[in-house]
Amino acid sequence: MLWDAFLQLLDLWIVAAALIGITTGVIIGAIPGLGPTMAIALLIPVTFAMQPVPAMILLLGVYQGAIFGGSISAVLLNVPGTPSSAATAMDGFPMARRGEGGRALRLALFASVFGNIFSCLVLMALAEPLARLALDFGPAEMAVLMLFALLVIVLFGGGSRLDALIMVLVGVCAGIVGLDPISGTPRFTFNSFAMESGFQLIPVLIGLFAMSEVFLQVFNRAPEVRADVMPELRSSHVSVAEMWRMRLTLLYSSMIGTFVGILPGIGSTVPAFMSYSLARSRSKEPETFGKGAAEGIAAPEASNNAVTGGALVPTLALGIPGDAVTAVILGAFMLHGLAPGPFLFEKNGLEVYAIFEALLFSSIPTVILGLLLFRAAIHVTRIQPRHLLPAIAILALFGAFSVNNNLFDVWVMLGAGFFGFLFRRSGFPLPPLLIGLILGHPFEQSVRQALLTSGGKFAIFADSPITLILLVLIVMSITTSVFVYFRSKRSGRDG
Amino acid sequence: MKITRRFGLALAAGMLLTPFVAQAADNYPDHAVKIIIPYGAGGTTDTSARQLASQTEKLLGQPIVVENMPGGSGANAMRAVAAADADGYTLIAATSSPSFVTPALRPVGYDPLKDFEPVLNYSGPYHGVLVKADSPYKTFEDMIEAAKSGTSLSFGTAGALGGAHLAFTSVAKQSGGALQHVPFNGASAATAAVLGGHVDISLVPAYRDLVQDGQLRLLGVLDGSRDPEFPDSPTLNDLGYKAEFPSIVGILAPAGTDPAIISKLETAFTKAASSDEFKKFMTKLGQPVRIMSGEALKKTISENFYAYQEIAKEISK
Numbered sequence: 084m085l086w087d088a089f090l091q092l093l094d095l096w097i098v099a100a101a102l103i104g105i106t107t108g109v110i111i112g113a114i115p116g117l118g119p120t121m122a123i124a125l126l127i128p129v130t131f132a133m134q135p136v137p138a139m140i141l142l143l144g145v146y147q148g149a150i151f152g153g154s155i156s157a158v159l160l161n162v163p164g165t166p167s168s169a170a171t172a173m174d175g176f177p178m179a180r181r182g183e184g185g186r187a188l189r190l191a192l193f194a195s196v197f198g199n200i201f202s203c204l205v206l207m208a209l210a211e212p213l214a215r216l217a218l219d220f221g222p223a224e225m226a227v228l229m230l231f232a233l234l235v236i237v238l239f240g241g242g243s244r245l246d247a248l249i250m251v252l253v254g255v256c257a258g259i260v261g262l263d264p265i266s267g268t269p270r271f272t273f274n275s276f277a278m279e280s281g282f283q284l285i286p287v288l289i290g291l292f293a294m295s296e297v298f299l300q301v302f303n304r305a306p307e308v309r310a311d312v313m314p315e316l317r318s319s320h321v322s323v324a325e326m327w328r329m330r331l332t333l334l335y336s337s338m339i340g341t342f343v344g345i346l347p348g349i350g351s352t353v354p355a356f357m358s359y360s361l362a363r364s365r366s367k368e369p370e371t372f373g374k375g376a377a378e379g380i381a382a383p384e385a386s387n388n389a390v391t392g393g394a395l396v397p398t399l400a401l402g403i404p405g406d407a408v409t410a411v412i413l414g415a416f417m418l419h420g421l422a423p424g425p426f427l428f429e430k431n432g433l434e435v436y437a438i439f440e441a442l443l444f445s446s447i448p449t450v451i452l453g454l455l456l457f458r459a460a461i462h463v464t465r466i467q468p469r470h471l472l473p474a475i476a477i478l479a480l481f482g483a484f485s486v487n488n489n490l491f492d493v494w495v496m497l498g499a500g501f502f503g504f505l506f507r508r509s510g511f512p513l514p515p516l517l518i519g520l521i522l523g524h525p526f527e528q529s530v531r532q533a534l535l536t537s538g539g540k541f542a543i544f545a546d547s548p549i550t551l552i553l554l555v556l557i558v559m560s561i562t563t564s565v566f567v568y569f570r571s572k573r574s575g576r577d578g
Numbered sequence: 579m580k581i582t583r584r585f586g587l588a589l590a591a592g593m594l595l596t597p598f599v600a601q602a603a604d605n606y607p608d609h610a611v612k613i614i615i616p617y618g619a620g621g622t623t624d625t626s627a628r629q630l631a632s633q634t635e636k637l638l639g640q641p642i643v644v645e646n647m648p649g650g651s652g653a654n655a656m657r658a659v660a661a662a663d664a665d666g667y668t669l670i671a672a673t674s675s676p677s678f679v680t681p682a683l684r685p686v687g688y689d690p691l692k693d694f695e696p697v698l699n700y701s702g703p704y705h706g707v708l709v710k711a712d713s714p715y716k717t718f719e720d721m722i723e724a725a726k727s728g729t730s731l732s733f734g735t736a737g738a739l740g741g742a743h744l745a746f747t748s749v750a751k752q753s754g755g756a757l758q759h760v761p762f763n764g765a766s767a768a769t770a771a772v773l774g775g776h777v778d779i780s781l782v783p784a785y786r787d788l789v790q791d792g793q794l795r796l797l798g799v800l801d802g803s804r805d806p807e808f809p810d811s812p813t814l815n816d817l818g819y820k821a822e823f824p825s826i827v828g829i830l831a832p833a834g835t836d837p838a839i840i841s842k843l844e845t846a847f848t849k850a851a852s853s854d855e856f857k858k859f860m861t862k863l864g865q866p867v868r869i870m871s872g873e874a875l876k877k878t879i880s881e882n883f884y885a886y887q888e889i890a891k892e893i894s895k
Contacts, residue, residue, distance in 0.1 A: 124620030128628065221776030222760075265761055267738030269684070276657065276687050280649045347767055401773070402787060403766045410766070411620030417863050418625065425791035487649045528763065535760045536732045536777060 088436035091136060092444070100137035101144050101445050106452060108148020113156045113164045115289050116482020119149035120407045127415050135419035136434050140441045142415050143391075146408060147445060150351065150388050151195045151453070158187045158380070159463045162293040162475055166284055167351035167387035169292060169517060170359045174372060174379030181375055184464045185319025185457055190377055191384045192453040193326055194333060196446045198385035201337035202344065202392025203443045207436070211428070214400035217345045222532035223543045225346070227553040229526040232353050234557060236518045238564045239360035241372050247515040250506070254519020255526075257282055264528040265535070277491035286483040286496040287520060291513050293479045294500025297472050299507060319457070325377065332362045332378050333385045340386035344393020347405035348525055351390035356518055358386035392442070399423045399435070603838030606666055607640040613829070614645050614659055614670045616652035622865055623827060626701055627671040629859045633850035638843075651737075652676030653686045660693035664834035666843065669697065672830045674823070678879050679741045682886035691880050694830040697843050699870035699878070700851040701860065702825035703783035704805040705742055707798040708772055718797040718817055721779065725755030732758045733779040734768035741823040742781035744889045745800050748821040749814060751892065783825070784864055801825060806866070821889075824882060828875050844872050 091097075111122040122145045130138035153165030158175035171191060178187040205213070220228070237247045260271045261281025272278035326333075336358035343354040362382035363372045372379045394409045402424030404410035416423050421431045428435060463471075483496035503513060537543035544550055613631055615624045624646060631642040647655040656676045662668035672694075681690045707718065715721040725731045735742040738761040750757040757779075762768040765782040772780035773793060781800060786807060788794045796811045800823035804813055814821050829847055831840060850856060851869055860867050870878070 121619060124618070124624070127620060127625070218770055218774035221771060221774050223776075263738070264763070265738055267683070267761070276650060276653065279653075347770060348763060397770070401770070402784070403770050403773075405766075407618065407620075414620055414622060414625055414863070418859075420862055422787065422862075422864065424787035425793065426787055487654075488645070488647055489649060489654070525763070528761075532760050532762070535758055538730065538758075 084432065084436060085440070088433055088440055091433065091437040092441055094137070096134070097137045097140055097441065100133070100141040101441060102448055102452075104141040104144020105148040105445060105449055108145035108150075109152035109155070109452065109456065111145070112149030112152025114482070115156065115162050115164050115293060115478050116285055116485050118165050118285065118408075119146050120411055121485070122149055123408065123411045123415065127411070127418065130415070130419070135421055136437050136441075138419050139416065139421070139434075139438050140445075142412060143438065143442055144445055146412065147199060147388070147391055147442070147449070150391060151192070151384075151449065154191045154195070154384055155188065155456075155460055158191060159184055159460060160293075160471065160475065161296055162478070163288065165351075166288050166517070166521075167355050167390070168383075169288065169352065169514060170355040170383035170387070171380055172292065173359065173383075173514065174374070174376050177373065178375035178377075178380065179464050182317045182464070183319065183375070184461045186317070186321060186377075187375070187380055188453070188457045188461065189319055189321040190380045192450060192457075193321060194329075194336075194381035194384040195388040196450060197326075197333045198337045198340055198388035199391065199449075200443060200446055201334075201385075202341040202389040203439060204392075205341050206392040206395055206442075207439045210396050210400045213345055214397045217347070217397050218401075219547070219549060220346050221547075222529040222536065224547060224549045224553070225348070226526060226529035226533055227544055227550045227557075228346070229349075229522045229529065231553050231557050231560075232349075232357055233518065233522055233526070234560060235357050235360050236515050238560055239364040240356070240512070240515060241360075241363055241369070242512050244564075246511050250511055250513070250515035251519035254516040254521075255523035256519075257287070257516075258520050258523030259527075261524075264524060265531045277489070281524070282495050282499075282520070283486055283492055284521060285486045286492040287499045288517060289479045289482050290496040290499025290501075291503035291517065293475055293482075294496060295503030295507055295513075297476050297479070298500060298504035300468055300472055302504075319461070326381075329378055329381050332358075332365070332382050335361060335365075336382040336385040337389040340389030341393040344390035344405070345396045347397065347403065350406050350521065351387040351394075352521055353518060354390060355383035355387040356514055358382040399427055401425070402427075603836050603842065606836075606839050606842060607638055609667070610641045610643050611635075611638065611666070612643045612645055612668050614647050614655045614668065616647060616655035616670065616672065616676055618648040619646045622703070622863060623671060623673060626827070626860060626863060626865055630700060630847065630850055630856060633853060633856060634846050637846040637849055650686075651680060653680055653688075656690075656694075657687045659830070659832055660688035662832050664695075664832040664836075666831060666835050666839035668832065669843070670694075670830050672826070672828055674702070674741050674826050674882075677826060677828075677830075678883040679739070679744065679886055682883055683739055683890050690883055693833050695833050695835050695840055696872040696875040696879065697829040697831055697840060698847050698851065698872055699826050699828035699868060699875040700847065701827040701865050702801075702868050703865055705781055705783050705800040705823055705825060706785045706789075706796045706805070706808075706811070707800065708769075708780050708782065708785055708789070708794045708796055709778065710772060710775060711792050711795050713778070713795065715797065716795075718812065721797060722749075722753050722755050725750075725757055726753065728756075730756040730758050731778040732760050733781060734760050734762050734771045734777040735781045736765040736768055737761050737763065741825075741886070742800060744886055744893070745814065745821045745823040746781060747893060748889050749819050752819050752821070786864060822882075824878055826870075826875065826878060828870070840872060 111117045123142050153168035154171040157163040157168040157172035158179050161172050161176040163169040175187045339358050340354045343349050359382050362378045363369050394405050398404045398409040398413050404413045483492045533543050617623050628644050631644050635642040653676050659670040760777050768780045769782050771777045789796045798812050799805050802822045802824045857867050
């Protein structure tokens with residue numbers, strides 16, 4: 084079966100489809116506001132005339148490429164192209180500012196490929212049993228998992244924990260605006276129809292990270308980088324030994340990405356930050372994180388790319404898509420006569436395995452394309468910020484508008500930019516705010532769903548093996564961080 | 579000099595305007611027609627409307643441009659079309675929720691009955707009443723009996739105050755059974771919840787393969803008519819309840835559009851929607867083709883709008 088499927092791939096059209104898909108994906112992913120969802124949706128009609136296998140390879144190539152492409156602008160400009168690459172910017176941008184942009188991009192590329200291969204192998208080997216496992220995650224399990232994710236970001240995200248907690252709560256509060264998820268009544272919408280959908284993630288993200296950078300530079304009297312002190316471009320070599328040293332980080336991050344990807348509705352941003360926090364807490368030199376640590380780039384990249392394979396598990400095995408991107412991919416599979424669901428593997432096994440293998444082998448063109456692209460892209464770091472700012476501002480405006488073709492989102496973006504500017508000026512970290520905004524609404528929804536199904540009894544949160552394991556993890560992370568806190572306090576007093 | 583220029587302009591404008599005034603319907607359409615999709619690109623509503631548009635533009639002789647305007651569960655796009663010029667060049671591919679469910683519940687900024695002129699209905703996925711295959715309830719009556727005898731059953735839907743939620747609330751009222759609503763974020767999440775045993779029942783579309791594979795059992799459908807693929811599953815009306823959630827996907831024009839234009843559009847869209855090509859496409863997408871005239875669609879929308887207003891009143895009591 085696997086060999087037959089492989090033979091199907093030896094076709095010029097399939098190779099061309101993979102190349103075109105990945106290139107398009109990388110470019111679209113690098114532009115803020117144009118995520119993989121839009122790219123795939125726009126390309127579906129183009130694939131109507133194609134055979135099913137090359138068509139799906141083209142579309143999945145766009146998906147993979149876009150997730151990686153988002154990290155290019157995150158590393159070089161500190162403007163995440165996709166929400167999931169916001170974590171990559173935390174160490175990628177400082178490294179690029181040191182003149183090691185090429186190295187940062189290569190680390191991101193190799194980690195992405197690792198995450199991709201890992202999750203593809205999981206998808207091929209375990210799609211059906213894992214899809215069953217995903218079903219065991221009901222509202223109660225999701226609620227505890229999200230609580231755990233929020234906790235990890237606050238405790239191990241780096242910096243002051245109180246600051247992180249405040250920012251998480253700001254994010255959660257911003258997520259309350261909109262329609263109540265259970266009763267459907269408007270909350271804090273001030274009778275405005277536009278506010279009923281709440282604050283959309285992408286305009287907020289672009290505002291917080293990109294627009295606030297513009298404001299910071301505009302209000303900065305002394306420009307940060309002068310032409311004469313521009314960083315020298317340094318060697319971008321990344322050795323195999325260096326990647327090998329990070330093997331555990333890569334493995335854990337890929338596991339987090341794949342697993343969270345399987346669960347519906349969380350997306351790829353949260354696992355990226357979770358992996359970043361885990362890598363930092365496991366590191367022997369946690370103080371280098373945020374200043375251009377290699378593992379701070381590798382961990383989120385491996386994780387957010389591993390989400391692609393994970394997210395396809397329930398989509399293909401059950402016909403249940405976890406998020407907007409996989410919902411669009413599901414539609415594309417159906418249009419090409421490969422209806423995802425329980426019969427997919429029986430009826431179209433050969434095509435499906437051919438598509439999986441193509442996902443695996445697409446790492447080869449991704450690496451080649453990536454390395455070629457970097458040669459040109461890296462020179463962006465040699466452009467002075469004041470020359471880049473207009474371009475960033477315009478990209479931010481267009482990006483926010485293009486999400487829903489809605490002017491309201493542009494105002495949200497500008498507002499988020501202003502708040503982001505204030506927070507950054509006063510030294511508050513932005514990632515916890517983003518995570519609070521992403522998880523706040525679904526966390527509230529799952530807690531309330533769980534209580535509705537249990538008739539209001541809180542016991543449901545300690546009822547299943549999954550919630551128990553997660554509760555143990557929560558207690559362990561709290562005790563660890565309390566222990567580390569007291570130890571560091573004592574050693575501080577001794578020294 | 580001035581006068582001649584002004585006169586020339588007036589003449590030119592007059593020449594441009596005359597055909598519009600005199601024979602707007604005869605020349606319709608003389609430029610591209612726009613269809614607004616109230617949801618994002620790539621979803622089933624979007625994909626099917628794009629296919630219908632590409633087939634209809636050949637019949638109309640002018641391109642049909644499809645534009646996505648997501649947000650507010652479809653209400654944003656409806657508001658925009660309600661306010662658009664009623665010249666037949668701006669249409670909307672509307673679904674049940676912004677046409678008669680949401681407007682019955684809260685102010686949305688448009689009147690679904692007075693602001694639109696229905697052209698035709700062409701699709702609408704059947705919503706099923708589904709339980710897990712190992713559930714003790716073999717029929718709809720079994721389930722209601724259980725709900726009446728003390729066990730509170732939970733039912734998942736795609737979201738709070740959707741058509742499925744309201745229709746089933748009405749069933750609970752009429753039967754006196756204890757049915758607890760649990761809203762999810764979309765139909766997929768509600769399907770996953772019933773498969774995982776987190777809720778007892780789910781009211782969702784796109785159930786065919788999971789039912790045929792023996793993972794879910796279909797106890798009934800919420801529509802006014804039975805799903806042709808499962809003719810044995812009763813509708814709520816068959817079961818003796820005065821409740822339904824008819825699923826529509828149709829084309830609406832702003833109210834005040836010239837009736838001649840409406841009938842031109844209806845003829846063209848109906849021809850395209852009843853073609854084998856469209857049927858084949860929709861089957862692949864797992865969507866039914868359900869053609870209804872503009873008149874019939876108008877009736878469905880207004881009947882259900884009033885019915886849902888009644889249910890909404892009861893819920894808020």
